[in-house]
Amino acid sequence: MMDPRTSSQDVMRCDMCETAVVQMHCDTCLANLCSACVGNHIISDESKDHKVVKFQARKSTPLYPTCTTHNKEPCEMYCKQCNIPFCLSCIASKQHLGHELSKVLQVVREKKDMITKQRNELIDTIYPTYQGIAFDVQNRMIHLEKEHGDLSTAITKHGEDWHREIDKLVKKLKAEVDEMKNIQLQTLQKHLDEILKNISEIKDEINSLETVIDTNDLSKLFGVKVNVSRYRKLPHKIMPSLPKFIPRIGHKEELSKLFGALSSNSLTSDKHGYSMMTIQKSPEAGSSLSGKQLLDEPETVTTIKIDIYSLIPYFYIVSCLSDKEIWTSGNDGTMKLYSINQGSLLKSITTKSGNMPSNIAVTKSGDLVYTDNIDRTVNIVKNEKIEEVIRLQNWVPKGVCCTSSDDLLVIMYSDDNKQTKVVRYSGSTEKQTIQFDDKGKPLYSSGFHILRYITENRNLDICVSDDGAGAVVVVNQAGKLRFRYTGHAPAPKNKPFDPRGITTDSQSHILTADFNNDCVHIIDKNGQFLSYINCGLNDPFGLCTDTNDNLFVAQLLNKRVRKIKYLN
Template identity: 80%
Template sequence: MMDPRTSAQDVMRCDLCETAVVQMHCDTCLVNLCTICVGKHVISDQSINHKVATIQTRKSTPLYPVCTSHVKEQCEMYCKQCDVPVCLCCLASKHHLGHELFKILQVVGEKKDMITKERNELNDTIYPTYQDIASDVQNRMSQLEKEHGDLSTAITKHGENWHREIDKLVQKLKVEVDEMKNTQIQTLEKHLDEINKTLSDIKDEINSMETAIDTNDLSKPLSVTSNVHTYRNLPQKIIPSLPKFIPRKIHQEELSKMFGALSPSSLTSDKHGYSMKTTQKSPEAGSSPPVKQLLDEPETVTTINTRYGNLYNVACLNDEEIWTSGYESTMKLYSINQGSLLKSITTKSGKIPCNIAVTKSGDLVYTDHDDRTVNIVKNEKIEEVIRLWNWRPKGVCSTSSGDLLVIMDSDVKKQTKVVRCSGSTEKQTIQFDDKDKPLYLPSSFYIRYTTENRNLDICVSDDRAKAVVVVNQVGKLRFRYTGHAPAPKNQPFSPQGITTDSQSHILTADYNNNCVHIIDQDGQFLRYIDCGLSRPHGLCTDTNDNLFVAQVWKKQVRKIKFLK
């Protein structure tokens, strides 16, 4: 039979007698009691103020902390200056005279409220976020396993191709050796035939001479005509020249260069890489940015002078550095605060870059219209990411998912499309609306810019169409913005660079009107920014929502504050 005192299914028993069912609880001593044992417990230590309650209402009586200076005195007050609980004796000692005192129940209540909020944040937000991060890291590890496996397979396949090519080369050289050998042997065989014929002729002449010597017919010697002088001229000696195989010395470094090499791997950390999990369900809920209002009068914070013939593009590397490009083959990195040139990178082809962007990991990306390539700069080394045929890349941007959005025009100048790429893999093409009409007007002259909004809309400035074209993430047209009248200079809308901010505003440079338009994520006009701008072109924003404007003719980048 199961022991009722140790059974996990048994009811709670009195801590004193250990047999009777618990009915009472001493909140002071934290012991469970039956009704019979209550008296025993109370008189066992009469120096303590025992707070006995029914088991159902236990913990309802506050247990005040015992004073560290006055034994067995309870502290019902709390000194803010000393940050300690105090009892009546402490107050009488005038040690806390003039200090700000509160009832300890009030202080504990506030503390519990704070603990409750933090516990709720841990339960509802932080813990789920770390679960997602752990899942993300696990997924990245799995993806790394696959991608490194694919990499090893590619190297093996390349090695097999090399082996096939080497086998072909070996076979070709062996065939050439056989052909050389056959040619030389044929020549020697012909020479041998001539020598053998001469030997036969000499033998015949020797026989004729011996007959003339041994005969008594005097006419025989007189008829002998000697050809000895002919045979004294010996034939040329044919010495075959053997071909030599001259193997090249194998240099590991040169072999590696010829075979191919691995680009450096890296592990980078991005303090903005994760966002706190939220219970909101809207598309913008990923990071829940604080609401910021537009300034009544935007203001210029600083101006960076560049050294271009004409300046076209700007891209924020971080809050302290910007990449720029203009009418030359060199892209330049500038310090925002100092205005100094930090670094220069020349395009691989030596051609002018059409557009630039910065990836989430901080790498520079540029499009080469003439070379038909999209390139990425890692550790100051240029890697070709995409090479196009019959298309030429123009605008480019890096998305929140790490993909690239590339605007490209066909060679025949009749088509324009936006392509989403993961590395060199095409994932999505955006070209036509629901009625199969082109979303964008093709042009070989106009530069196109694109950006991704916080709600994942894809925004394109189409100067040929004089419009900003916005589609959702699946490529469905949301709206076209064609400018707002009256414009500062009453000139036709000429959209160039385009960017977004933390409020999902869309900002586009108006080249003709020397200003920047601000519209909301649904295409409603909000405000102009001019600040004395001249021929604005490329745009970008940093993490603090500062706007950077590339001015073509002034060759300057303006940093503008436009949000409160």
């Protein structure tokens, strides 16, 4: 609410008595005064030289800077060579002898004139120009969004046409497989019928011979005819020749060219003295990552044993501080820093509430961040002191990660267990909420018992492992759904995909711990399955990678961290 003493709908009131109408003004203190309060104001602080003038003449008294050399004398002169104000005593001391001198007030007037001209240029020309430019850029962004949407729709439609043709081809090939199968089954069935007929005849022969063996009628014995030699020649063994499906894997590049490709796009500047060109790679080029390649057989480099002091100890989370140190967390309410090479405990920090942290992360500056779902807080540890950054109401924080822009991404669920969302924070300020897809449907599953972890990929995609949905949910920086990854069959133990910890690497691979199958899934930035990491893992949970793309896996029950090399 506006202060009634300074409102334009009321007269100005005295700053001291707060009742009388303002008549005077102290240029020294910038105080508004009535005539009766002038004396009281002056004696209230006798250390100052109060310049009291009529209110209409306020700010007319120049407040000279004081001289640091001569007992705070007012600096009424200005040396243009030294570019400093000075007092009259400085002239007498010949400090500026031979320099070009001017009165401070003259310099101030010149300075104010220059500032006024610059301010007027900003108000009259530059600011409106920038407003026009901003409006133009916003319109271009709206147009660009629509055009790219139309482009994506065209690609989708073309893909659907291809899918229909591929479905027809698949249906035709499967029909041919069924026809081959039926012909071979009929042949084998005929062969089986002949064998079964022989089996029946052999049983009859056996019964006939057993009857003769037991008889004392010699005429029957001499009259028997044995046909064993007929069955000594066994039937031919029929081996069906199975057809093979030979996919043309080597022609993916040819298929991509047949499907179509995007032309390069560019951003150019005009009349601003700079230019920028960006080349958009075609889909087939983007799918081939240069540099590091996945190893055929990942290997465990080292194993670190973690100490957890709890009645039933569990070990959940790891986060790299550097290539030599990792933060860890379990269910004993402490966060521990370990040396990777020595495996020794370097530091231990207990959460502010004593509760088990739901998740931990490390900022770009090396500070530790953790979520407390019982206390509903997100906290940061600086110099071993814990500061509360975010306190939620009606929501409970779970997973947290630090982004390349030093924001925090926090995944949380509502008190009624019906909603889940991702919120981006800059410090304690909420910047973005991600909760629904383009059709208004929830992106993430709900429920307090569901485990959720989050990370940011190198392309700024936001990746969430959602064990309630049995999926990795990936959205772009704007929060639009890119894809859901729900596992790849056959999994090592052939059990349903059960995602836990999630991380990314320098190649924009997304790595997710699969608790049910004792492995880690590796997918590319577009959700395509690449490989599994097994390495004898047991109940893998938390994941992180260091700057050299080594993978660290927290194993829940045996309380060990595995350092695994999976890229060459």
